[in-house]
Amino acid sequence: MLAIEGLSKRFGGVQAVQRVDLQVRQNEILGLIGPNGSGKSTIVNLVTGVYAPTEGRVRLRARDITGWAPHRVLAAGIGRTFQSIRLFGGLTVWQNLWVARQAQAGAGRLRGWLAVDRAGMKRIEATLEFCRLLDRRDELARNLAFGEQRRLELARTLTADPEVVLLDEPAAGMNVAEIEELRDRILTLKQRGKTIVLIEHHMELVMEVAERVAVLNFGEKIAEGPPARVQDDERVREAYLGKRRD
């Protein structure tokens, strides 16, 4: 579904990502983990066109989308959330989703300008309900509680109906109940046919929902496989806990 081939990114003297290969299969949940600064978010930014890679290719269903502008990457079928929340704070909850919907609805065409987008309104309503935000629809995004803002980010991403959803630390700052709710939501998305890449520090969540896990350290992939096996991998333990002294 999504193929990352030999992807590298250098920022000045810093090699943030080094020749990373990753295959994401259709309708799977892939966990992408690693210590802080290991290159996880950089990979998301490279895939979604926020950064251009120094080397390597990104393919979606064999279509080369390397270096595409972010709006084209979304149109191709990849949506994402952000590690640090990036909502349109001055717009309402509804408008945040409306932006995403309108950009999809063929801006610039006369029919698109004139027609009332009833299907879009229904979709937004359903998405808000799915993310438990329907009663907050008229609230400014900046006035929402933190957990609600995280849910709104997900809702906005889902409005465009992407096939692949990249979730960049969606559980960061959430309490236990909110994380459980997030877990159920991720599993529902899988049931609905989405392919999900979950970048997360919250290991319990990753191990519960991911079918496969890839581990990054210092910009390189050091392990990949089923959660249980990856958890026992010596290099992964070293990356997280440090090397044992002999």
Place this chain on the structure above:
Amino acid sequence: MTDLALDVVQQLLNGFLFGSSYALIGIGFTMIFGVMDKFNLAFGVTALAGAYTALLVLHLTQGPLALLFPVAVAAAGLVGLVVELVCFRWMPRDYPLAPLMATVGMLFFIDEVIVHGTHGRPMAFPAPMGEVMMDVGPWLLRGDLGFMFLVSLGVMGILWTLVYKTRLGLATRSVSQQPVAAQLCGISLVRVNAAVFVITGMIGGVAGVLIGSAVGALSPLLSLPLTVKGLVTAVLGGLGSIPGAIVGGLLLGIVEYEALYFFGIGYRDMVTYLLLFVFLVFRPGGLFGQTRH
């Protein structure tokens, strides 16, 4: 009411009305800053280029005065697009200062074109409302300033509709708040930027005609004051805020006319720049300062 009080109110009225043209120029600066987080120092001269083109077309065709607005609007919109292409879109992204310097270059380039085309001499600009005067109680309402205010109000109304009632406006607001997230919602930054440059250019075209008409002449010497006053207006209002630019423009107009009355023309601009420093020190975010969320 004493003579002094009458005069002060008269200047307040004149300044308020003339300030509406500063508001239009300030809107241009502030909208571009809001969307791109960058200054376009060629905006003032874009407005002037629109007014000069309209004057040229009027001379060549001997057409009606009504031609001035549509020609200036179209020409300044086109110049706005050229500025976006040359100074922003084609500039390497790795050098954040390059667009700013490019707009400085574009300001002087367009200015030079005007100087060559006119031999640097001021040209008379039609002022059909220049002779109209109306009594408003003990005060006089200048017809050209009243006309300027009404047209500016109309432009602001159209802009409000565009920004708050259309899809393009929603895209523009989202880009100004979160450019990366807006792109990842499917919005093309290139298209929004181009649209904003064309729209602000068109607004500049209207402002150019209004200012030419109020002054009764166009001169290449207007380009720098327009640039600086547009910037001051945008800073007073709060960079990125359209309501701020409107209030900032009106405030600047009033301060200028009062300074003109109390201190004379030689000190008018000094008071303006003093106001800028006062704002930068005590209220750097301006009246309606926005932060990105």
